[in-house]
Amino acid sequence: MDDRIAKIYVPMTETGFYILYCLITPQHGYGIARQVEWMTNGEVTIGAGTMYGTLSKMEKDGLIEFDHEEEKRRLYRITPLGREVLERELKRIERLYLNSRGEKVNG
């Protein structure tokens, strides 16, 4: 992962994290939005413009790639670089969680 990608995506926005996480399975924007709504019980919602912009940006940066098209809907999937970013972010969130419980991170 180069510095530019790390600078933009670590730490990630909540929207970015959920979108990247959902793309472990190929999906289109609306599908991601519904999944996020379901997973968070409606606490996190992603607007259409935000979804479109984030997907375009992540595709350009190589975190996700085009999978196939269904009725003019573009389906994306995560790339190895995207997984690397996601892993790093998950470690960070885990650390935050452990620390918030008063626990120390074990190296």
Next chain:
Amino acid sequence: MAERVTKLAVFTIADFKEEERWLREKAREGLRFVRMIVPCFYVFERVEPEDVIYRLDFRDAQEGADYERMLEDFGWESCGNCMGWGYWRRSAAETAGDGEELFSDDESRLGMVKRVLQTRLLPLMTIFLCCVLPSLVRAINGELYGASRFFLCFFGLMAALYIYLFVHCGGKLLRMRRELEKKD
């Protein structure tokens, strides 16, 4: 066919929030937005009063069919494009899920403000500095078409209009940008 009504209203590139509110007010009065005619005419058709949310999105490049498809999936109906601005609407009663906004985070809101600044305000400034201002100077010096008073007035008015637009739009857009960046 429904009766058509044309209204005149001036909204600059920095007044999109006001424009959205105005279109919603018109919908409540029973005027359904049909299309826009550059620079400041809005065509409506008369319908039953309804509560409709309008949102504007600014895209500098032509987006593919997938863009429209995605917004439609989310429940937005396109009501045309005008000079890079996409007009979208949805019934206020049907704003379940992703709510009333096209943009749900500051990063994407900031992205739109930046697009407007870069692709609208910068070219405007270039035209001003390269065409309007030099012409005005030449008109003042009497070098333009035999020192015609008409050209002096014309370029003087143009310059005044441009300066007003820069101050108004530039100030407002930069303020929006600052506020959105501050929250990060």
